[in-house]
Amino acid sequence: MKTLLKVKSLKAKVGEKEILKGLNLEIKEGEVHVIMGPNGAGKSTLANVIFNNPQFQKTAGSVFFDGKDITNAKVDEIAKSGIFMSFQTPEEISGVSVFNFIKTAKGKIENKNINYFDFKEEMQKNAKALKMKGDLVNRELNVGFSGGEKKKNEILQMLELSPKLAILDETDSGLDVDAIKTVSKGIEMFKTEKNAVLIITHSCKILQALKVDFVHILVDGKIVYTGNASLAKEIEENGYEKFEAGKKNA
Template identity: 60%
Template sequence: MSQELLNIENLHTKVEDKEILKGLNLNIKKGEIHVIMGPNGAGKSTLANTLMSHPKYFITEGNVKFEGEVINDLKADEKAKRGIFLSFQYPEEVPGVTVENFLRTAKGAVTGKYVGMVKFKKTLKDNMEILKINETYANRYLNVGFSGGEKKKNEILQMAILEPKLSILDETDSGLDVDAIRVVSEGVKVLSDKEKSILIITHHNKILEYLKPDYVHILVDGKIVKTGGIELASEIEENGFESFK
């Protein structure tokens, strides 16, 4: 039987004295893919930022448990070391730091172990092939001059290298064309397994044509108001989010 990985209980979050999450509950077991959909302003990105301890987001009530441990007060780097990864909606450009050096340093920081250069180069090359990323990108500065699709693929590459237990993908499909969405989706499928879980936050259902999530959740006004299967995405496509408000 699958083990519980993430348990969110009655989560309330404030941003600049405004309550955004208003009693959110969510349980994710190992090996599951969950999708959260909702209208703009519902609290989707607030949830992602809260889970990764963004300093502007404050938990005022409720608990977030990861592998049974309450992690409300942990810092972002402490959560990363426990196996939580967040891909950014708008990845930053980092001049002067190559993709390879960034990923190798990040791997060492998360694992606390020395990462040998030769072995790492092989791992990086293998994962770049899976994600259809030209290996010359390893020597380019992180996200500098990258297209939107290339930046998003690079986020999935980070996920592949860091091997987190829980990956939170915030609007990974935003602004991507159909081909890029397909490549990103295929990468996610390849990288997921029975021990790793994925939480995808989106307000499009295009990515669901390629991924087969275990659960789809509808987030409206700071709460998950309905949970079901992929059929919920079809319902949204036909009727929008009005019927869930």
Template identity: 55%
Template sequence: MNKKLLNVCNLKSKVEAEKILQGINLEVETGEIHVIMGPNGSGKSTLANVLMGHPEHEITDGKVEFEGENINDLAVDKRAKKGIFLSFQYPQEIPGVTVENFLRTAKTAVTGENQSIFDFKFLLEDKMKLLDIDQSYADRYLNKGFSGGEKKKNEILQMAVLEPKLAILDETDSGLDVDATRTVAEGIKKLASDDNAMIIITHHNQILDYLQPDYVHVLVDGKIVKTGDMDLAREIEKEGYAAYKPEKVEDYKSAKNC
């Protein structure tokens, strides 16, 4: 049976004096894949950062509950330990730190348990094999000299190793060619299960054709103004977001009772 992982109610936020999120309502259960789409500047990446607890983003109203607990004031590391994962839209290069050492350190930090070098090596090899990632990646410096596709595949590898309950993927398909997009999508599908959930932020339908998400949400001007399925994503691909301007959307203010 699915259980509710995330409950976002009337969430509003700002960065310095700029208001960005204007009342987000979103529920995510285990076993579900949710997609957030919207025009540039609509608040998609802001939502991801607020859910992860980025300190520059101030919640001004509403609440974020994870497994029934209000996490509004929880620090990023505490959220990670509870099982929330955020992939980076633009993964950073870290010269001098190998992929294996980075992931072993991250696994230790999230679980609170020291990772045996040998046991972790076997774990990493298994995850790389699952995702069809060359074993030589483990010895390379994190994202140093990686192609765009390799960086994004490495984000999926991090997710595989950390095994989060809720994974938030911020434009994981950005800048990828068809083959790389398919590879990343296949990795996501292999990691999706009845025990976890995923929120995927994207501009493109290509990755959605591989994933077949449960829900597609349109985010405009800091609010989710429409929810549907893949038909909604295809409609947006053909027509764009003109029909979802705030002034054109009936009942723009969500009636959800939180």
């Protein structure tokens, strides 16, 4: 199977504070990876650093995607190469409808004009599957959305933009049981043999409905242990203590 993402010895800081301290990660086509770890370990930083969020500075290491070096690529180029990240608290953009935003984004990523009617039909179908309110796609992007609506809107974007790799950053946090089921369903709808998902979470609920291949434990800016789906369950019962103390390597 083809390697999609290859992160090598990645270090990054925000301001003067080093957060990622030499992180390695490889994701292949068809795989579902989960990153878990205590608060402040650098989980969300990883997604942002892969995407070159200007708030963070890469200081060492490299990121390759689909064989291409994207370590220093611009944010939009990374998106166009086929990576998607969901945001924990996506920005509110007034005066821009969800519909127009996603249609514009899809046009940029696929580098073609998007047929209005086909797109509308597909989007309505997906929005319905995610149990989004009928008028939501016509509302201003994230403006006045509830926490759950924002998260579903991120999943809707993932479905429409169909990336090769979707990084879902705490998509399940703050959601009730039903909403978590809906989001899991969205991920299932997205998942094929050709793409991959990286789920960043600190809870197992979202993992129950998904076939997880690898679970990584991120502590203090490094992946300290990698296991299979059963590891998530163990974490839920016993916490991270043994990984924080022992620093076992995968």
